[in-house]
Amino acid sequence: MYDFELVKPTTVEEAVAALSGDEAQPLGGGQTLIPTMKQRLAMPGTLVSTSGIASMKGVSASGGVLTVGGATTHGTVAAEAASSYPALAALAGGIGDPAVRNRGTVGGSLANNDPAACYPAGLLGSGGVVVTNTREIAADDFFQGMFTTALEEGELITAVKFNIPEKAAYAKFAQPASRFPLTAAFVAKTSDGVRVAITGASEEGVFRWTEAEEALSSNFSADAVDGLSVDADGMIGDIHGTPAYRAHLVKVMTKRAVTAAG
Amino acid sequence: MPTVSMTVNGKPTTAEAEGRTLLVEFLRGPLGLTGTHVGCDTSQCGACVVHVNGEAVKACTMFAAEAEGADVQTIEGMANADGSLGVIQQAFQDHHGLQCGFCTPGMVMSAAALLKENPKPTETEIRDYLEGNICRCTGYHNIVKAIMAASGQDVTAIAAE
Ligand SMILES: Cc1cc2nc3c(=O)[nH]c(=O)nc-3n(C[C@H](O)[C@H](O)[C@H](O)COP(=O)(O)OP(=O)(O)OC[C@H]3O[C@@H](n4cnc5c(N)ncnc54)[C@H](O)[C@@H]3O)c2cc1C
Ligand code: FES
Ligand code: FES
Numbered sequence: 001m002y003d004f005e006l007v008k009p010t011t012v013e014e015a016v017a018a019l020s021g022d023e024a025q026p027l028g029g030g031q032t033l034i035p036t037m038k039q040r041l042a043m044p045g046t047l048v049s050t051s052g053i054a055s056m057k058g059v060s061a062s063g064g065v066l067t068v069g070g071a072t073t074h075g076t077v078a079a080e081a082a083s084s085y086p087a088l089a090a091l092a093g094g095i096g097d098p099a100v101r102n103r104g105t106v107g108g109s110l111a112n113n114d115p116a117a118c119y120p121a122g123l124l125g126s127g128g129v130v131v132t133n134t135r136e137i138a139a140d141d142f143f144q145g146m147f148t149t150a151l152e153e154g155e156l157i158t159a160v161k162f163n164i165p166e167k168a169a170y171a172k173f174a175q176p177a178s179r180f181p182l183t184a185a186f187v188a189k190t191s192d193g194v195r196v197a198i199t200g201a202s203e204e205g206v207f208r209w210t211e212a213e214e215a216l217s218s219n220f221s222a223d224a225v226d227g228l229s230v231d232a233d234g235m236i237g238d239i240h241g242t243p244a245y246r247a248h249l250v251k252v253m254t255k256r257a258v259t260a261a262g
Numbered sequence: 263m264p265t266v267s268m269t270v271n272g273k274p275t276t277a278e279a280e281g282r283t284l285l286v287e288f289l290r291g292p293l294g295l296t297g298t299h300v301g302c303d304t305s306q307c308g309a310c311v312v313h314v315n316g317e318a319v320k321a322c323t324m325f326a327a328e329a330e331g332a333d334v335q336t337i338e339g340m341a342n343a344d345g346s347l348g349v350i351q352q353a354f355q356d357h358h359g360l361q362c363g364f365c366t367p368g369m370v371m372s373a374a375a376l377l378k379e380n381p382k383p384t385e386t387e388i389r390d391y392l393e394g395n396i397c398r399c400t401g402y403h404n405i406v407k408a409i410m411a412a413s414g415q416d417v418t419a420i421a422a423e
Contacts, residue, residue: 006282006327034324049328103319103324179394
């Protein structure tokens with residue numbers, strides 16, 4: 001990989017100052033960025049590590065909101081959100097494998113917005129906000145298509161706030177080699193209705209399946225989505241599955257998530 | 263070149279490392295600890311698993327400088343003080359948990375991390391935990407058996423299918 005300078009700030013202010021430099025980029029757990037750099041698909045001049053910033057780590061729940069520091073690892077969320085938001089803890093605990101979960105962070109996952117990543121479904125399905133060094137971005141405005149988000153250059157995700165629903169579940173159909181979702185659904189039921197977020201399926205990245213949300217808001221049971229159909233147009237097609245296959249999985253995984261949520 | 267310091271298998275160590283030096287390169291190069299293997303270099307196979315502050319990580323997907331000041335344990339630190347094999351290593355030998363042995367350092371380090379979290383895992387829990395460790399030789403059954411045995415559990419029920 002190309003050489004670069006690695007800086008390790010201990011506060012958000014120092015990190016933001018370092019990120020204002022030319023070709024500077026945040027380094028979370030590196031579980032996506034390091035492989036990308038090895039392939040020379042990314043060549044930052046400076047990497048600003050978030051791993052030493054104490055204020056960006058940790059999990060806390062209050063007033064129906066789960067707040068997770070932007071540099072908190074998937075493993076920590078799996079352990080520490082288990083009682084306050086079990087569905088999200090289970091999502092975090094199902095990412096990759098234990099070694100990936102010990103390094104990968106929520107901020108890195110959301111900033112990357114891989115079309116098959118788990119956390120985008122967790123956040124869009126829960127509703128909530130991405131907190132950065134300059135502002136708060138609503139979950140519904142954050143994701144802007146495959147690998148694209150509302151983040152500006154040099155903007156750092158310092159925390160993520162998830163609304164804790166009455167019940168929720170994440171159902172992931174894992175691609176056995178990569179362990180990413182082939183397609184997965186996050187379903188959350190709140191007093192205001194139901195949210196359904198789908199990842200791994202659309203060429204636009206994570207999306208809300210609004211027809212299912214309406215159907216489930218009046219009848220929260222797996223049968224409620226039986227009559228719906230998902231258009232294969234715009235679904236991802238690759239060696240692992242055709243667009244029609246993924247469209248079918250959208251429905252199957254949504255039903256499984258509803259059943260699991262109980 | 264800047265230097266990086268960490269404690270490796272209980273010994274304080276300092277060596278030169280660039281920003282881009284991977285932890286696995288640092289261990290295998292200047293430190294000469296070649297027990298940690300590189301199987302894929304793409305974060306998939308787990309041959310490079312070591313412990314950083316007690317947690318299993320893929321040393322091919324972490325920069326050495328990120329482990330500055332950390333307590334790092336590698337396969338070289340798994341033997342007993344007298345040089346005999348540690349419990350997990352001995353169980354791998356006893357139950358034929360390895361053939362070519364390339365994946366074994368990572369398997370043993372992942373197993374050690376699992377048993378620290380969960381001293382009596384079920385067969386399913388072991389298979390889940392080894393999700394990120396790939397073995398081309400054994401077909402996994404004997405690895406699972408070895409880890410069950412290392413945790414003091416009866417392994418007669420695990421079939422060598
Ligand atoms: C074998 C394997 C299996 C995996 N399986 C899954 C899976 O099943 N599901 C899944 O969702 N993911 C999976 N992943 C990806 C994993 O979750 C990554 O950890 C995650 O996508 C990126 O997080 P990171 O902290 O490692 O970010 P990095 O790789 O460090 O960074 C990724 C991007 O985010 C930016 N960034 C990092 N932190 C911040 C921040 N705080 N603010 C703004 N930008 C930031 C970086 O500049 C970079 O552009 C897998 C990865 C591997 C290697
Ligand atoms: S060499 Fe690190 S995961 Fe394969
Ligand atoms: S023993 Fe050969 S790869 Fe596992």
